[in-house]
Amino acid sequence: DTEVTQTPKHLVMGMTNKKSLKCEQHMGHRAMYWYKQKAKKPPELMFVYSYEKLSINESVPSRFSPECPNSSLLNLHLHALQPEDSALYLCASSQALAGYYEQYFGPGTRLTVT
């Protein structure tokens, strides 16, 4: 089973709201990722967790706050977002952080900021 699940599928939030995106995998993978994808563009990396520790933060604004409660779960907490943050947010996982392993993506959360 190579399934990564994400909830919710769609999210509409105002600029003053606080919300969270959730991601789960049960493949025993030790690396998990958040990507952001705008229309007709490839995914862009936001954060990487390796063995539940934040490994990479690609200079993402502090209004995005990641959390890895355990090896299977990854959250992305959202606060005071801007309309330009509207995008498809993708979670992915891989066996480990080494470059040889493929990453498996979830279906994404379509976020709209009003």
Added chain:
Amino acid sequence: EDQVTQSPEALRLQEGESSSLNCSYTVSGLRGLFWYRQDPGKGPEFLFTLYSAGEEKEKERLKATLTKKESFLHITAPKPEDSATYLCALNQAGTALIFGKGTTLSVSS
């Protein structure tokens, strides 16, 4: 600087008309080259990993090949359900995937 360039940006085929998608890359030490398929509004679906020049992998109507500078995704006798955006990616120093901009394939019956 590691780079991935895909061509063409868009490709329209008739059902049964075979063709190839190109992914050119420059990287200091290839760890893996990955192909993904992405349908509109969905997450990328993993297709293949290629590790070394000369390697080939197949899945149904798709065949991926790798040289020292390029990878090709050959589509044999495509069907309308093969319509999607195909993404090529490298893994940069064991961290993020560097994606090409993708090739959007449309197959009409």
